[in-house]
Amino acid sequence: MKCSKCRQDAVLFQRYSGLHLCEDHFTIDLETKVKKTIRKEGWIKSGDKIAVALSGGKDSTALLYFLTKTFGIRRDVEIAAVTIDEGISGYRSTQICKSIAEQAGVEFHTASFKEHFGITLDEIVQKKGDINSCSYCGVLRRQLLNRTARDAGATKIAYGFNLDDEAQSVMMNVLRGDAETLLRKQKPVEGMLPRIKPFKTIPEREVALYARLQTTGYEERGCPYSYNALRADVRGILNQYNYGHPATKYALLNLGEKFKSGIPADSTGAETCATCGEPVFGSCRVCGILKELKGE
Template sequence: MRDLTKKCACGRPAILLRRYEGRYYCDHCLSKQIEKSFKKTTGKNHLIKKNDKICIALSGGKDSSSLLYLFWKVFRQRRDLKIFALIIDEGIGNYRKECIKEAEKLCKKLGIKLYKTSFKKELGITIDKVAKKTSKTCTYCGVFKRYLLNKKARELGATKLAVAHNLDDEAQAIIMNVIRCDLKRFERLGPIPGVIRDKKFVPRIKPLRQIHEKELYLYAATNSLPFCSKECPYSHDNVRRDVRKLINDLEEKYPGTKIQIVKFYDAIIKKLAIQKKGKLGHCKKCGEPTNQEICKACELLERLKNTKKD
């Protein structure tokens, strides 16, 4: 084994030990590595095409703030591209409001236009109200958020919707779908989830899916990006929490586990070549893309209407 000192190869003080590489990184070299990974994922998977209008889904947290900053840093010279951001207020006390402030600061700093919308305005409901009717808050919130992000991005003329899923999110999603034996959702993971051709569907891209959550935190912090680190008060999805712990324990014991899970997924999905087969219809109620008669968002809204308050 190599003799490790707490200095980066460049001589500067280290802020991170990448255990799966056995290498220490300083803030500069880590930023460079992250930018390299971002470029590699976008390039290798052809995530960005000429004249793309990219809508970045912001939450105000470290991941999406880093995503926006990376787009700005790497692509701001590209005159053919248009980059803007979108943030959704789910209506969770003051939680998102504080994050929106950070998102506004970042967008102002980079000169990127930020669009805002809310569950209340678009769906007539808040997550605080949903939580009073069901314990599956995260499911409802996730469905509504995907629904609105697609709808709004499309209305804003986006040709791509960039989301900030990191390596940890991706590895967790893969294992969760294995546990639930959900092949449909499993197929939809990957760098361009659900590459489905439909004029109402904005393809979602995930340029951060090869980057560790911990490294994104360091990236956001060392580049002085405004972000909020509050956790959603409703985030107690038991399965995800357990899977996260399981994968983190494995990573600790066997460095590189997260990368291997995602690599294994990519290899399988290529072999199965099932990603591009899907075709979408449109919801009979709202007209948004769906593979069912009624889309999931409309189904859940209807279910909420019929649920009596406790």
């Protein structure tokens, strides 16, 4: 297949856009979307020091590459890498992360569960079993990551989460009936660095392709404790459903964000439609439909 935009061979077919893209046009497409997300969210400003949460996997390695490529030339923005060593034997290698950071030419900071909490994740699993390993790990890592990035002078933490991760999280919260997590808006807390997710609109397979084309040396192995059953099920369901309905993952991402932003002020209570005089939430859907039917 040839690229829809030039004569080169395509490396990707995007079902949701109908486009075949070559390496060059795929790279432009992905980077343009990520820049747009960053701009729209106001995520990177002059004076920022962005700490990339570097796990050494494809997503965070690709994110570090993208951010240094895009912002590395700016003198008013700094990029750094932070790696947390949870103490999972045969998996987390700070050495791999260190060399990825060196390749990207950024500062590298690291901290370990053992040295800060006095226990490794392997030891926690020995004590508690592996059923809740991710809950313990996530809570501890989040705090240590924040502390390490803050001590390094960072102003924000960047995560490599992609569209699939975000859509899965929303769906999981729905399936658990976890209204609290869906609705709770994170308030800014003194000392807690804001989190940014530049790849949140990019499908996992595209981030993986970007990582493969642009970077080397990332870790392909997964965490030995990462068999979260619900996430694996949701991933399967979403991928299957998304095949016939390619906008599903975006819809879930948007749904999650709408929940989090709370109910906008102009639709908190019933108002009256200026055209039909009926009570409405926000804009009047009846009048919208009538207008559409009349072909206006």
